[in-house]
Amino acid sequence: MIPAAFEYTKPSTVDEAVRALAEGGEDARVLAGGQSLIPMLRLRMAAPTLLVDLGGLGELRGVRDDGDALVIGAMTRYADLLRDPLVRDHAPLLAQATATVADRQVRHLGTIGGSLAEADPAGDLPSVAVALDVSFEVVGPGGWRTISAADFFVDFLTTALGDGEMLGALRVPKQDGWGTHYEKFSRVAQAWSIVGVAVAVRRENGTIAEARVGLTSMGNRPLRARAVEEALAGAPATAEAVSSAAARAAEGADPPTDVWASAEYRSHLATVLTRRAVVAAGGIHAS
Amino acid sequence: MTRISITVDGVRYDDDVEARTLLVHHLRDRLGKVGTVVGCDTSNCGACTVLMAGDAVKSCNVLAVQADGTEIITIEGLAGGDGSLHPVQQAFHDRHALQCGFCTPGMILAAVDLLAENPDPSDAEIREGIEGNLCRCTGYQNIVRAVRDAASALRGAQVAEPASAVDGQMPGTPQAPPAVPSEPESVPVEAVPRPVP
């Protein structure tokens, strides 16, 4: 199929992009890598009147060390993330989850900003973002502002981005000293996650000092498994403790029932995958 | 209409295109590069894979305008100027890694891309590396064999046995020198925004 016709502009600065979005009104859309948007256009499930192609904004592409965090431009492609030594060293959870996204062709064009701004709860990166408390640097007619991960994801395919705003960069706290793991479960290799679990664990002595758990495809937006995190905080780093904490993974979640899986199964999977992810992230041995 | 300039298989083309035109349709319908095919509308099947700026992409999932200024290699431009097959093409032929051949252009280019990044992949890495390309005929078995052979050929190693599928037996694992991975490419630091003052 062929997309419906639309206008197209390719700004060369962020300011131009913001202006173009404002002028385009509510039917204007940002084109990042296009890897989710173009199929929607082809199936005519989306029909914007204007596409603002951010592909010319070199300033939104790349990874920078900013002390206790990495700042990642929204137009940084998955493939760039996977090749980046800073991401590898300081954001391994992001790297691991990114490697599971779709396939290598899609990873060559898809961008971190596109994935997060799409806010598909079945996407792999949103749950990583909430697990790591990534900050979203957004820009619009009113200039730049920062939105926390907790506030950014509002609903299914809906973010806190205001009219004319777009995602500019992500501030990803470094996970130095944390163990991390992304556990993905899908029907076939290139399918969306039925459930995914993003975990970061900090161990002190024999205990789990702190844990962060993000859930993919367990609600209308990426979720934090707060009950698990609370149960793990200060818990002994043992398989039993992890297991009993992970059993609470679906608390407060509202997973969908769809062609892939029932809500009931997703809730079950969340507990199993959370246990496995925490065990892997925390380097916990079976006792 | 937007003016774009792309180089396809070594030839530069300047054209006015509708913004909605997919790269694959531009290649096929305007430039006559019909070696690249369309197999789906959701970017799952990978039949339309081409190399764009050196990276494998699904040309049905790229707007022609996004390709402006890039160099594209399709299946038609992969063989040498003298008609000699690329090692991946040769291996697909030698290993009977295609039947109907519809997925083959994309599969070959995905494999070329994989081997550029990982010159000595394990079978599991090959399987994962071509996960974005569906084949309905081969069960992938001979494709995996072909990619393995091509990797060996590209590394310049001698294949232990002739690559023909004379009795369906696999060649012994080629003894190749270990590949030296190139240093990962980092994006320039200065390109990163400092958005918040």
Added chain:
Amino acid sequence: MTTVQERPAGEVGAARKRKEDARLITGRTMWTENITLPGMLHLAILRSPMAHARITRVDTSAALREPGVVTAFSGRDVADTQGSLPCAWPVTEDMVHPDHPPLAVDEVRHVGEAVAVVVARDRASAVDALAVIEVDYEPLPVVLDMEDALAEDARLVHADKGTNKAYTWVFDSGEAGTGQGVDAAFAGAEVVIKRRYIQQRLIPAFMEPRSVVVDPTGDQHTIWSATQIPHILRVMVALVTGTPEHKVRVVAPDVGGGFGGKLQVTAEELIAFMAAQRVGKPVKYTESRSDSLVSAHHGRDQIQDVELAARRDGTVLGLRVNLLANMGAYLGIVTPGVPLLGAFMYNAIYKFPAYRFVCTGVFTNTTTTDAYRGAGRPEATYAIERLMDELAVELDMDPVEVRRRNWIKHDEFPFDTVAGLTYDSGNYEAATDKALELFGYEALRAEQASRRESGDPVQLGIGVSTYTEMCGLAPSRVLGALRYAAGGWETASIRVLPTGKVEVVTGTSPHGQGHETAWSQIVADRLGVPFEDVEVLHGDTRTSHKGLDTYGSRSLAVGGIALVNACTKVIEKARPVAAHLLECDVSDLEFADGAFRVRGAPSDAAGKTIADCAFAVFAAHDMPDGVEPTIDADATYDPGNFSFPHGTHLCATEVDAETGRVTIRSYVAVDDVGRVINPSIVEGQVHGGVAQGIAQALFEEAVYDGEGNLLTGTFIDYTPPSAADLPDIVSDRTETPAPDHPLGAKGVGEAGTIASTPAVINAIVDALRPYGVSDIRMPATPERVWQALRGGARS
């Protein structure tokens, strides 16, 4: 690894690399979608979003005002002339056979049915204009479930027919005289196993979307189509449209896979034909993948109620099969017959004494079903191989052993089966023994026992599947007896060109099978010409005017014999020419190693080759009296019997009891397809077939919601497996030549698909037995396995 007996040097049996590859690996392939003709227009089709509705109004006038649009029309506009899509297999005298207009006129009966079309100067304009066509639908009740459809007060798919039942077809070995009555067998049984199995609906999902180009401007109307059946299509277009057959030319250029899915005369082909005639210009239609998934025919979709009677020593006494087969909304070219192809296979490789098969075809508001790789035989094999495992469990017997006790021994061939077929040859013992050895059966059983004992959360399961299939479709007299409208012969022509090069014209129509290579090998050997000197022509009714095309593993099994017979005729026609050239008597000549020589002459003596004879008849200056100056020959062959490849497949699965995830750890396929022309091609067919069978077991299902919307309408949700989802397949062969085939060949196109599905499911169920699980619905998704584990644990 392949360990078959040595054979004489020659082309046949050699793993020749394929001729076809040269164009396919360089992007020089001629797909239908690549065809562009002067003045060609593009067609787009508006499809029904409703599963069942009355069309109260269609207005295409707005579309006509859209830029680039040349014409637009709906079913109403062509109601009197468009005819009805053909069903060539009315399986019973009283079969309900509804009209099947290419474009819906008053009513739509499944989502995706074509309603209106636009023809425009370019593809985008045609698609755009669909949006302004106005259609008013008055919803009608939808019936999706087969049992609901057969209920007394059922809503009807075709109200005028008064029923959703298309037909009931019965085979009873007692009545047919091919075995005993089944009731007596069950009365005397010590064990009865009764099960219901569900063959989920599948989508063939060939990689090349269907495409058709029609050029009405020549003296012949030319149709290029991505079809498996150009010859059948030509006849059908003539019959449906009234166009004289000699004014229709059909070309199947390179075709990107079919698997039965392109064994169809499609609405799209006839719509494009109508549109081209309307505008008087060439018209092209290429479907999108999402259009394809909802409108190209689906496969399988049966409910199998099966019942096995046996003695406690494992001897099976009888089998009852009661089948509901989903036809979908209409009848495609062979829709009603697909389950019948399975009817002869439920007894499989076994010596069952009594058998009764009842099949009811049912209409529902879903996409029409029809042939998909194996067509009826995978379903049958699945049911019987699942039952044999259940019998083994009931009797606490090894599943291989229970099969051994019932199968036909190699010295019992030819064997008349309870279903009325005569199996020509086979050696089930040899194939099974080889498979068990390659698989490491005993060691895996030992590992399974220890994992069960330790309560390993990842359990090991072992699945066996033995199978045979009837392929090489088909003896025409059998087809006639089954009320199929056409025959099952195949044809070949050999044209020896003046310079000694050879053109082979075949009535088969390959779409990935490598006929150009394999046919060249056969002809090269027979005529003693180089492999490279043979050109195989196919798929164009202008060059190949006659044929019955490619499906049902028939091309080599039937078409190969036609080819051999044509070669023999060439030699016989060349013989008097050679005798004349050698100045000897015809009876003194023998043909060997590519040349005629005087009998008894040394093999290096000068002889006359086929090329010599070809040049002599080309010049024809000096022909003996009464000798026609040609050595070209045609042959048409009608098989006397089916061909019966067989084999044994073994699968080891690991099942994660926590998540339900199934991983195939090892897979061994030992197939006996008779003599092999090209082992490389055979192995490729097995790999691909096994992959499709695994896909049925684990991954694929066409799912409808309650309103009849296809939920798996893209490749996002209809999930053909990728390389990362499939295991390494170990394939090997045994070789029991087909006695009635001059090449000894059987068929191989469908074998892998038939064998692998039950092997995988048997392995999963085997892994789950300790949890009380005795069945799993296909596809065995992680959730289904998990639910089965929970259900098993509860019971």
